[in-house]
Amino acid sequence: MTEKLYSADTLARNPSIVAERQRGNGASVVVIGSGIAGLTAAYRLHQAGLRVTVLEAADTVGGRMGDRRSGEIAFNSGARLVYPFGRAFNRLIADLALGDALIPLRKLSARCVTSRGDHLIELMPTARSLLTPGLPMGERLALIAHAMRMRGQRGRVDPDWAISALDVDPAADQLTLADYIRGEIGPHALASLVEPVFRSTRSFNPETLSSLFYRTTVPHLVGEDTVHTLRGGMGLVCHTLAGQLEVRTGARAVSVEHRCEADVVRVAVTLADGATLEADHVVCAVEGSLAGALIRTPQGAEREMLAAVRxxxxxxxxxxxxxxxxxxxxxxxxxxxxxxxxxxxxxxxxxxxxxxxxxxxxxxxxxxxxxxxxxxxxxxxxxxxxxxxxxxxxxxxxxxxxxxxxxxxxxxLFAPGYGERLRAFWRWQEDPARASGRPVVYCGDWTSQALLTGACASGERAAAIVLERVASQAKRTIS
The missing domain is CATH 3.90.660.10 (Polyamine Oxidase; Chain A, domain 2)
Structure with a gap:
């Protein structure tokens, strides 16, 4: 997928939008959800001069990228680590001047306990993985060849977009991770190296997933040794973003409805307290399994996609x-x-x-x-x-x-078959031919990659779609 970034400078080159903004008539956007995806979208839209309101059902921002405390126990709301390969996230860190808040964690590993003893397992694989007890010689050689293939694909897959693996191998979406590793390396590598990591860091069994996540992230992990956490807690980025935006916490959206007046489509967002907000565009940044209950008149592509999210x-x-x-x-x-x-x-x-x-x-x-x-x-x-x-x-x-x-x-859950469905959904969502009748844009980890950096990238891409539609509508108004 071609990466797009619409900054304030890019938008400034469009005179029709600049004129609207100078008159105070910039398009209005409601963003539902204040996780990293929603806040990234809101921030990029705010940078471009649009009027943005973020709605958050909880009492605090961050979603699954936050910090919690109960008495003397401090813990994360979800995400615990930041991988260094997220380009959209790294841009955000630079824009917010938070580079000094990234704390490097090098050579992160754990002891994998098995019925046959224990061994070191690395979150970012190195040559030490070859020393894993019980690996047959054939699998050790296959592991070397596999690592070289993965490294060679680094420039061809985007770790923030799981479906980018389909451009390398269209069959990647149909193969479970378990079957892929058995075929690529062998069953012992699956049991000793891959399966424990996915069960312990992601709470997934490899037979339930397609190979997409693995095949887009591992090329960017082989040969690396550093991940990060954040000084001040994982919620630092979201709280910093929220401080620059209009965010309403404790505001739970219960429905999103399209309204057409004089051939102009707007969106009405109804809250749990009965209040209604109208906007030109809505960015839906809640978990995909919840989004389906919000949209009152979904089109077929929306309905089918949202029904598939698990x-x-x-x-x-x-x-x-x-x-x-x-x-x-x-x-x-x-x-x-x-x-x-x-x-x-x-x-x-x-x-x-x-x-x-x-x-x-x-x-x-x-x-x-x-x-x-x-x-x-x-x-x-x-x-x-x-x-x-x-x-x-x-x-x-x-x-x-x-x-x-x-x-x-x-x-x-990027189960087998999910990637192809998601790729078709993005093509539908980005199609300019349908833009005037679709004021809702979706983002979140379920649209991109099961990582906070993927969620961030999806928020940036959602903002790009909204800005493209704003530009298109401004041109139609002038003409």
Missing amino acids: YNALGVVHYGFAQPLPALMQFASRDLPSRISTFQQMPAAPASGRPLTQLYCQLTPEAVEEAQQRGCTDDIDTLIRAELRARIPDFDRHVVAVVNQWIPRKLP
Whole structure:
């Protein structure tokens, strides 16, 4: 997909829009959702001189890129890391002068615990991956060849757009990640290297996903060693953006309806309190599985796309621990009878707002399903406490705080076939021939990539579509 960026300078070269803006008649836009996708779209539109209002149902901005606190326990609302390859996100960081807030984390790894012992597993693969115990020689050689192929595709795939893999291999969308790795490298690499990472960092089993995410991100990870977190918390970027925009928190949109008067299509957004906002354009930046309930008169392409969006859920228990513990991160292999896929010990860091030692315990995909079936999503501590007692002596005596975190929509599921549907949807959404009758534009990780950088890129692209429509409408008005 060709990347577009419409800045204020680009827009200034269009005299019809400049004239409208000078008269105070810039197009109005309502952005629904204040995650990184919605705020990026709003910021780019605001830069271009449009009148933008952001609506957020929650009491704080950020969505799944934020920070939360319960007593002395600090935790993330979703995203925990920033990958360095996000071009749209990096532009945003530069524009906001937040480069100094990026904290590098180098050579991030975990101990993968299996029924046969444990081994080092790297989030950004290097030659050390060849030392993984149990890999047959044939798979070690295949791993080398695979890494070279991935590295060679770096310039051909965009890590912020999962569907860019279709330009390299149209069959990538039909192949599950599990089948792809078995064919490319072998079953041992799947079980020892790929599967633990996807289960522990993304709460997905590789047989449920297509190969798109892997094939667009790994080329940009091979040979690299650094990811980032943010000084001040993961919510820093969203809060900085919101500080420059008109954002209404606690404002839940319940419907979006097209209205046509004198051949002019506008959009009415109704809120839960009965208030209505009218605008020339709407950017819908909520999770795709929720967007379908908002749009009152969707066209066929919208209805079909929104009906296809699925998310996984995520369950995490955060414990405040009175006893000092060393830093530790473990991933659990699928062959272990454990409900915990990621176990992390984080020593107290009072200067960073973490006065207690904290334990981060993320459920396996199977335990997530179990919590849903048993109806204990608000008390998932009950599922894993016995296991923790066996791990840590006097566990109950040292626990001084417990936070159960349930994220019902953590990451979009790019299942086999989803990529082709999404590519067709973007073509439909960007088609200028239908622009006058479609004032709603969609963005979010479900439209791009299951990463915060992908969500950011989709917000930038949504803004570009709105600005293109504004320019087109201005030209029609003048002529």
